[in-house]
Amino acid sequence: MSTTTGEPLRIAYSPCPNDTFVFDAWAHGRVPGAPALDVTFADIDLTNGMAERGELDVLKVSYAVLPWVLEEYALLPCGGALGRGCGPLVLVKDRSLTREPGLDLAGKTVAVPSERSTAYLLFRLWAADVLPEGVGKVVVLPFHEIMPAVRDGRVDAGLVIHEARFTYQDYGLHCLADMGEHWESTTGLPIPLGAIIAKRTLGAERLRALAESARTSVRMAWDDPEASRPYVRAHAQELDPAVADQHIGLYVNEFTADLGDSGYAAVRGLLTRAAAEGLVPAIAPGALAFP
Secondary structure (H helix, E strand, C coil), X not given: CCCCEEEEEEEEECCCHHHHHHHHHHHCCCCCCCEXXXXXXXXHHHHHHHHHHCCCCEEEEEHHHHHHHCCCEEXXXXXXXXXXXXXXXXEECCHHHHHCCCXXXXXXXXXXXXXXXXXXXXXXXXXXXXXXXXXXXXXXXXXXXXXXXXXXXXXXXXXXXXXXXXXXXXXXXXXXXXXXXXHHHHHCCCEEEEEEEEEHHHXXXXXXXXXXHHXXXXXXXXXXXXXXXXXXXXXXXXXXXHHHHHHHHHHCCHHHHCCHHHHHHHHHHHHHXXXXXXXXXXXXXXXXXXX
C-alpha cells in the first residue's frame, strides 16, 4: 500500500544500480508521508541538460553542473554520489600508453560522458596538471557506449564512470589514470560525483521534507537490500548481479545519507578549484546552503 502524498513530483535519475537502490522505497510509495514521484530515467548528460533548462522538480545531476543551475535549484544534502576510491577512469586499448600516463594523449581523441559531467571536470583538472599540451579532441558519448568505442578503435581513450570500474578488463582495456585518485591525492577530499537538486520554488519547508524522504529511502534500502533488487535488476538488465552489488556498495555510502562537513568541503573544493582554472563560473557565497 502506498504511503506517498500529494501531486507527483517530476524527478529524473539514471537507471544505474546506485540510483534505483537509493530511490526504490520512495518511488514505490513505501516512504511514509513522502510525495509521489513521476520518474523519468535518463543518462547524466540528459539530466544535466534538463536542469539547465529547468524542466523538472527534482534531478540527479553532476556536481559540475551546479554553477549553472544553483539560482533555480537547491542542492539536497543527501541522495547523491560522493565517496573515496570511486572516481572516473581514463581507459585505453594500448597497454603501452599506461607506462607514462597522460604523456601520449596529446593529439588523441577522448570520449567523455558529458561536457558538464563531474567526470569531465575531474579529467580537466587532472589534464591541467599532467597534460601541458592537452588532448586532441573530446567527443561526448553515452557512458555505456564509451568502452566499446575504445575497444573498437573509434576513439583513442575513454573517460568512464559507474560500473565500468569493474568491467573494463572484459573489453580488453587498460587504465591509464584514475581521476579520483588524483583528486584525493592532491586535495585529501572525497570525490564529488552526482548531486540531487530540487526547485527552490518548492519552498524551504517542502525542500526539507524532500531531503528527509530521500534520506529515509536510502536507510530503508540499507535496512532491507532485498526489497530493492527487482527495481535494480529491471533497469540494469545487462549487468551481472554481482557487479550491480559492487556498484551499489561503492557509490551508496555515508555521504548518500548526509553530505556532512567533509562532503560539503569536497563540493566547494571542486567548484572553487574549477572556477580558479576558468572551467566553471564562480558560485555565489552561500549558494550551496540548504534551506
